Amino acid sequence: MIALLQRILKGILFAPLAVFLLFEEWGWEPLAACFAALGRLPVWRQIERLIIRLPPWAALLAFCVPVLLLIPVKLLALFLLGKGHIGIGLGLVVSAKIAGTALAARLFQLTEPALMQMGWFSRAYPPWKAWKDRMLRQVRVSWPWRLGRRMKHMTKAARVRLWNAVRQTAPEEHK
Numbered sequence: 184m185i186a187l188l189q190r191i192l193k194g195i196l197f198a199p200l201a202v203f204l205l206f207e208e209w210g211w212e213p214l215a216a217c218f219a220a221l222g223r224l225p226v227w228r229q230i231e232r233l234i235i236r237l238p239p240w241a242a243l244l245a246f247c248v249p250v251l252l253l254i255p256v257k258l259l260a261l262f263l264l265g266k267g268h269i270g271i272g273l274g275l276v277v278s279a280k281i282a283g284t285a286l287a288a289r290l291f292q293l294t295e296p297a298l299m300q301m302g303w304f305s306r307a308y309p310p311w312k313a314w315k316d317r318m319l320r321q322v323r324v325s326w327p328w329r330l331g332r333r334m335k336h337m338t339k340a341a342r343v344r345l346w347n348a349v350r351q352t353a354p355e356e357h358k
Contacts, residue, residue, distance in 0.1 A: 214281065215288035234293045242297035243304075246290045253283045 221227040234245050256279045264272035291298075299305045322328050 211284065211288045214285035215292055218285050218289035219292070231293055234290070235296075237294065237297055239297045239300045239304075242294035243301065246287070246294045246298065249290065250283055250287050253279050253286075 222231050234242070237245055257276060260272045260275035260279060262272075263275065299308070
């Protein structure tokens, strides 16, 4: 009975963590690339050059402070949700999550070399990354993930079939 309760509790705790990690994993690279594209703008390029040259302690601040500044935005979103403003609240939560992930991803790319010079960070990061990778492997072999992937592939195949059918039945243009 205790083993069953432990499995249920683990499943309940695993689900939100898995969703969080999957979003971070899915969004990290593409969102960082979007922010990196801003680096082509002269002002952004200068800011990024400054960030890259920061000493380790300043790099830690540059990485953490902007991400922490999004906490009040997320709290406001929760407040709005609590007051019944579902659309605005959800929009704000999603926007803050996307912006926060994009910002954190790009800042981490810029500050990682300096952060790795800090002993505690260089010791803590590899175990964190290994743990995160293990969790993602567990998620990817779970039945909901496999079902979702299968549905995604089926939807894509149906979309391609529909597109091909539309193209074949469309009247040819007359010259």
